[in-house]
Amino acid sequence: MVHNIWHRPDLDVSALEPMTIEEAAVFRSDAIVHRRLRMFLVLLELCRHPLTDAQVARVDAFAAAIGEPDDTGLELARDLVEKSRAEAAQHFFVAWAASTTKLSEAVLLERFEQIGAVDPELAMMLRKMVELPRGTLGREYVEFYMEHKFQFPGEGVSIPAFFVAHDMTHLIAGFGATGPEEVALSAMQLAMNDSEEHWMVFLTSMASYEVGISSGKFDFDAKDGILTREGSTELLFEGFERGSNCSGDFSTADHLSMIHLPISTIREMYSVPAPSTPFPPFID
Numbered sequence: 001m002v003h004n005i006w007h008r009p010d011l012d013v014s015a016l017e018p019m020t021i022e023e024a025a026v027f028r029s030d031a032i033v034h035r036r037l038r039m040f041l042v043l044l045e046l047c048r049h050p051l052t053d054a055q056v057a058r059v060d061a062f063a064a065a066i067g068e069p070d071d072t073g074l075e076l077a078r079d080l081v082e083k084s085r086a087e088a089a090q091h092f093f094v095a096w097a098a099s100t101t102k103l104s105e106a107v108l109l110e111r112f113e114q115i116g117a118v119d120p121e122l123a124m125m126l127r128k129m130v131e132l133p134r135g136t137l138g139r140e141y142v143e144f145y146m147e148h149k150f151q152f153p154g155e156g157v158s159i160p161a162f163f164v165a166h167d168m169t170h171l172i173a174g175f176g177a178t179g180p181e182e183v184a185l186s187a188m189q190l191a192m193n194d195s196e197e198h199w200m201v202f203l204t205s206m207a208s209y210e211v212g213i214s215s216g217k218f219d220f221d222a223k224d225g226i227l228t229r230e231g232s233t234e235l236l237f238e239g240f241e242r243g244s245n246c247s248g249d250f251s252t253a254d255h256l257s258m259i260h261l262p263i264s265t266i267r268e269m270y271s272v273p274a275p276s277t278p279f280p281p282f283i284d
Contacts, residue, residue: 004237024065037066039199042074046206049225089207097159099200104161105168107256111161122154126164129259137266138259140171148177168255172266174275175239179209180232184239189251191243198251238276247271 002011027033041059048055063074079087101109108122126145129138144167145152153160173188175181186205190198209226227233250270258266266272 001237004234005241021061021065024062028067034067035194038063038074042203043206046203046211047227099197100159100162102195102197103165103201103252104159105164105255107254108161108164117154117156117158117160119154119160122160123152124154126152126154132260133262135262135264136260137168137171137255137263140263141168141259144171144177150177165251165255169251171263172250172270172272173242174272179226180229180235183209183226183232184235187236187239188243188246189249191240192246192251193249242273242275245271245273 002008002013024037027037041063045051045055045059059074127142130142132139134140134143144150150167151157153163157163169189170177170181170185173185175185175188183205186198186202190202192198209224211224227236248270250266250272253270
């Protein structure tokens with residue numbers, strides 16, 4: 001964080017005196033800082049392998065000193081410590097599912113809540129976007145699915161309205177479909193819009209790729225310790241930084257109304273910064 005977000009390589013973190021629990025209480029009066037601190041307490045706790053009782057106790061003590069609002073993130077992190085992996089996964093993905101509605105493609109939401117995952121008309125509509133010029137959001141969406149051999153929404157994928165929005169967000173952000181890039185994309189969304197839904201998506205990506213829990217609902221194998229891969233941590237913090245410099249939240253836009261636009265134009269509309277750091281290719 002010091003190097004990749006604050007750009008202060010001159011600061012020697014190991015030489016700093018840790019803040020005391022008593023000193024942390026000063027943040028009670030600042031709701032934004034208060035929330036951010038609790039969020040990052042959870043983030044850092046999830047990155048501890050193995051998670052120790054001492055780490056848990058210290059996080060709890062600081063969280064209490066900062067304040068005790070409703071905090072889904074801390075509650076879910078506690079599940080990972082106190083419950084079995086299966087119980088934690090069940091609780092986690094129930095909470096995640098409640099957030100997907102607000103992050104779904106709005107014009108599809110009502111229809112596909114009623115019809116369900118299989119809808120040939122939707123799949124045909126999405127596949128037809130291959131007729132659009134190269135570089136447009138619609139054409140690149142189809143190419144993305146064909147390159148990764150993904151099942152199109154409407155062909156049996158659950159929550160199709162969510163995945164239409166999610167994968168178009170991938171393309172606008174310029175992140176691929178590997179684990180490190182999924183985590184970085186969720187960090188970018190959180191930085192664009194500090195909402196409960198984006199925080200839940202970020203926690204879900206951390207659960208799936210750093211902690212190694214999965215709901216079992218998707219054709220996907222959970223992984224753990226993904227941030228130990230070369231370049232992964234730098235990519236995560238670049239996601240945070242790029243998101244904070246966007247002029248709006250393109251992940252909740254009406255993507256289907258923009259399928260004819262070049263992705264470069266959409267990036268200009270939302271002031272999306274280009275990636276600034278070359279990263280090694282990630283393979284899952």
